[in-house]
Amino acid sequence: MPFFVDRVSDGSLIVGKAVNSAVKRHLNDLKKSDWRWKFDENLAGKAVKFMELLPDPKTGKPNELAPFQKFIIGSIYGWVDKNNSSIRRFTDVFISMARKNGKSLLISGVILYEFLFGKTPPRNRQLYTAANDRKQAGIIFGMVKDRLKALMVKDEGIKRMCQIKRDEIINLDDGSIIRSFSRDAGLVDGYEPHVAVVDEYANAKTTDMIETLASGQLLLPSYLTFIISTAGFDMNVPMFTQNYPYAKKVLSAEVEAERYFAFIAEQDSIEEVKNKSTWIKSNPLLDVDALKAQITDYLSTKLKQAENDGSINSKLIKNFNIWRQAAEDSYMDIQNWNSAEINSMNIDGQRIWFGVDVGKTSDLFAISWMIPCEGYWYADSFAFVGTKYGLQAKIKADRLNYPELERKNECEITTLESGVIDTERVFNWLNDFVEKHRLDVQGICFDPYQYGPLLTLIEKRHPEWQQIEVRQGTLTLSMPTKQFRDDVLEKRIRHPENQILTSAVNNAVLKSDNNGVRIDKNKYANKIDALDALLDAYAVCFRENIDDYLTNEDVLSDDFGF
Known part of the structure; x- marks a missing residue:
């Protein structure tokens, strides 16, 4: 985590304005002494270490977290109540970045960590992977199942305590469960989401899903609600009109929300897309040397194709995390x-x-x-x-x-x-x-x-x-x-x-x-x-001359004359 923070602070790592604000916010909070929260490096490191033990569903091998991922996980688990470290500071998390930058894989690790080691509450924790439709909701749920199966092969204790079914995963030791939830399927009765992950929220047309999940968290002191998504085509959806601007205001300190965490990796302008050196702003996995050449080649190829076939909007949205209107004939940017x-x-x-x-x-x-x-x-x-x-x-x-x-x-x-x-x-x-x-x-x-x-x-x-x-x-x-x-x-x-x-x-x-x-x-x-x-x-x-505009006060002043 310090490796990422230090390089953002000294300017040696290129990041967008929103990520830079997130790091500045973290550093400013570290200087505060007269408030409820403290940063515990040991707790942050423990969570990061667990995430790095988890196997990748595609390779079956564990991977070291990227620097930006360590910053996200470290922030979520390192900031805790001074008097009760089982209570996390951050309860609401907003993460947005370009596709294929590991956000879903990262959050699947959070779900497993809370499922296996969560303490608040100590029993019967409910964890939900949610999305606008059943198929999308099942993506993270499937990742969780695959990674847990691999853990069960390596660890007899985890194998004994976990039961994997088609639609849910059960912790036999403490009664905790993981389920998927979609707007079209609905929730079971008596839900109380300790962790709720809403994937690709840019596709949600209403706030119904978030409101339904939030309504069950009232009595939980340390719940976690994640909104994770790439930008979208529809700029009248709740994510763009409500969540995205709110997250920006929190990062800029325009709004004070000490229990809200936001990480927005995006290009700061469309013009930047012409400069490959800036692509890391929306694709933070470019900070991983082993992936840099592969990601750069992929983005270069897709961008060139888009320029030729007229699908540039789609690539700007999905590969560079820039909100754009769906129609190429949109009246105004x-x-x-x-x-x-x-x-x-x-x-x-x-x-x-x-x-x-x-x-x-x-x-x-x-x-x-x-x-x-x-x-x-x-x-x-x-x-x-x-x-x-x-x-x-x-x-x-x-x-x-x-x-x-x-x-x-x-x-x-x-x-x-x-x-x-x-x-x-x-x-x-x-x-x-x-x-x-x-x-x-x-x-x-x-x-x-x-x-x-x-x-x-x-x-x-x-x-x-x-x-x-x-x-x-x-x-x-x-x-x-x-x-x-x-x-x-x-x-x-x-x-x-x-x-x-x-x-x-x-x-x-x-x-x-x-x-x-x-x-x-x-x-x-x-x-x-x-x-x-x-x-x-x-x-x-529109034909009125506003360059030589005179107010009524100008006309009535002593300086006015012909």
């Missing part, structure tokens, strides 16, 4: 969108262009807006959520936690018994929003589909608000659609954190015809309403 994120700004007294997209009963009713600032546009959005077919059904279909987003003030869920969105409530929200922030409304830019009721309300109560119809064809939207994407890339459009808007950006693909391009959704259930509304506003206001 999510990395560019995320790079344009800023903190929420004070919009009081500003000029504003609103865009409105009226959804069907099962859709969202989106209001987005553009505000000119010095050198850039500030974009944000709010949505009204219909529940005609049930809120839970909508949450699952859209893969957005609307109650949580309502608490974050990104949306409002209809309270009507019918589940239909109340147009008058939409108008009242808009009216209150404008009054609260003293906004200077330059235009309400709308898609005419189903807009009539809101148009009438605005005409009656705010005739001074100019309502501008935006024709929904490529002839009108092509230029602003392309310009919007370019402006995001150049950070001439900035936005705050807004999950509904970001989800819409993730879902949008580019469609073209003889008149140009416009966005569309890639699947029926994938919502792009918030982005549609934003582009309606941008189609009207």
